[in-house]
Amino acid sequence: MRTLVYGLLAYLMTGAGMSLASEDAAMLEKGKYLAKAADCVACHTAPGKEPYAGGLAFELPFGTLYSPNITPDRETGIGGWSDEQFVKALQEGIGPEGDHYYPAFPYTSYTKMPREDILAIKAYLFSLDPVEQSAPENDIAFPFNQRWGLYFWNLLFLDEGRFEPDPDRSEDWNRGAYLVTGPGHCGECHTPRNLFQAMDSSERLAGADLGGWRAYNISGSDSHGIGTWTEEQLVNYFRQGYAEGLGVAGGPMAEVVDLSLRHLNDRDLRAIATYLKQTEPQATGLPRPTPLADTLAAPEQPGLGSKVFAEACASCHQWNGEGNQSPAATLAGLKTVHDPKARNLMGILMEGNPASSLPVNHRMPDFGTIYNDYELSALATFVLQHFGGLDAEVTPEQIRERQAAALH
Amino acid sequence: MQTVKVNNQTHVVDVPGDMPLLWVLRDILKLTGTKFGCGIAQCGACTVHMDGQPIRSCVLPVGDVSGREITTIEAIGEQPLAQKVQRAWLDHEVAQCGYCQSGQIMSAVALLANNNRIDDHAIDQAMAGNICRCATYTRIRSAIQDVSESVGVWQP
Known part of the structure; x- marks a missing residue:
């Protein structure tokens, strides 16, 4: 009898242990995937340094910002952060000491992510090896170095709240909408910014300039956006970095394909394509060109x-x-x-x-x-x-x- | 496993599809007439023909050439026009160190095969991507001009 009880106990314990372990593994897997979708590594890695250990400089009109270390190092990273603190950082743009982040950190998009997705990312980041590396101090000019000012900026421009699926739309459309507006934070580069450096909601995905590059119009417009691209062409672009005769990812977008998009599964890429094609058409920026004849030859008069x-x-x-x-x-x-x-x-x-x-x-x-x-x-x-x-x-x-x- | 057709022979090679064609030619098939120069399609030393077009084999993944005809310097001499080019190369003693010359000849043959009107400018355009450390350019030009004249496409 005693053996049976012990056996039963052992069975229950290992069984429970196993299911916990597999839940953890599933959460880690989900967190790793979402961290790719959110492309955390692109900004939180300095050239030649450890991934996620921060230190990448951002030259902005009002000074230089450095991305922080988000490895689980307790001193220089986020190892000491609670779940609450991590969720608040992503959803509200507020750090553990109540300090406001600059919106170079796309919390205005991440705010769409539900708590469980954010905690999955946290679980993944906490599974990484801690790296001891402090980012340089931000070099931001007055008055922009007064972070409390961002309280008012957030009142005006942070649309704090989670993604709400639209029951009238397909599951794919909703998944795409979540990925594009939430973790994918596409609008942070592709939506023009207003005078206050906030995304201009009247011109969503109409294209914008960024560090010398042009993030093109990716709205559903046939004439200026990606409306005429097929879903297949969009998915190819996300997966391979080009769609023949339509677009080739270069500069920061090449990095997005390399570090983020190509790691997403087919269903999600298709969902992103479905959603983008149906976004409100914005007929601004460079129109979609008509290719010239393929008979172009070398010029007679070389220069x-x-x-x-x-x-x-x-x-x-x-x-x-x-x-x-x-x-x-x-x-x-x-x-x-x-x-x-x-x-x-x-x-x-x-x-x-x-x-x-x-x-x-x-x-x-x-x-x-x-x-x-x-x-x-x-x-x-x-x-x-x-x-x-x-x-x-x-x-x-x-x-x-x-x-x-x-x-x- | 990758299938490549080189010089009219089909080979099945056990290499990853993203391996550059040049590596397969030189290291697997031992066709070392094609040279490695820069590795980024900027010097022309690795030029071979794919369906008669000159391509840079250092930046072409072998997985992308299945079903295409690859011709290298080892077999180009089977084509009558290329024999004329090789003859002219000897007559003009074009080669000095010789390292770039297989690429030069492959580009020259393609130029002659694909154009029915050749002048100095056409030579410049077609040959600009093949660079020569010994600067044999003037002899290359003369050799191409000779062949162009002999086949009746020289129109300065």
Whole structure:
């Protein structure tokens, strides 16, 4: 009898223990996935340093901010934080000592996340190895260094509250809406900001400038947004970083694909596509270009720009812009070659697309150190005129300004 | 497992699909005539033909070439036009150190095969992506011009 009781006890204990362990594992798995969806690592990692240990600098109009360490180190990270403190940070933008965060931290989006999702992220972060690393002090000018001022900013611009599903919409649409407006925080870059640096709710996803890059219009507009992209094309873009003849992720968006989007499952990517296609059309910004004929040939009269193109670009992109050995190298139809301001064109020429997770034929070398501002401006001018049919000119000054405009 | 058709022979190679074609050519198939230069499609030393078009094999994943015809420097001499190019290369003694020359010849053959009107400018455009540390460019130009004349496409 005694053996039976012990046996039963042992069975109950291990059984209960196992189910707890598997619940923990499921929560960790969910937290890891949501941390990817929320792309925490992109901002909370300094170049060459440990992931999540913070220290990345953000050059903002009013000073420099540094992202904090969110590994579970007790002294320099968030190891001492309670569940309440972590939830309050993400939903209200308020730190454990009652200090207000600057909205560079996208709590205005994370506020949509329910407590259980936030705690899953916390569980995942707390499962990481603690890293002892303090971020430099923020260097913010008066009056913006008076954080209490953000109390009023939040009153005006923080729409504090969780995501509420719309019962009239499909499950996919609701899942997409949650991912886009909550953890994915797409609007933080793709929605223009008002005078007070808050997302302008009248122009949701209409596109915005950021550190020299243009985050394009991703609203449901056919003429200016992604309305005419098929769901398949959007999912391909999220997964591979390009959709042939429509868009190639570069700069910060390449990082989003690399660190976040490509890790999401098919169903979620499809849900994001479903939702984006149905967002309110915003007919502003660069219109969706009509690709020029694929018969474009090398110019009869070579200039400096076309010479540089012949040397450095033509072997992958070809003179007709079709892309020689990879559809990712297709230039025809990209907004980037139709933008008279050459914003993303200058960015991609100077910074390239180096992500090592990309297949070898999707990478692009950076030409910022190989060619000087004079050559780069001639090249950019040639690309806009040749592939965009634009009467535009990029000057060496623009190249130098673009170099100085980097976000980090 | 990847299937590649190189110089009219089909090979099944046990490599990951993201391995650059150049590595398969040189390290697996031992076709070392194609050279590694920069590894980022900027020098042209690794140029081979894919369905007759010059491509940079250092940045082409082998998984993307199934069903395509790859031709390397080892077999290009089976094509009559390429024989003329090789002859002209010898007549002009184009090569100096020779490292870039297989890529140069592959680009030159593609230029001649795909154009029915060639002038200096066309040579510049087609050959600009192949760089030569010994600066044999003038001899390359002369050799291409000779072949262009002999096949009747030279139109300066």
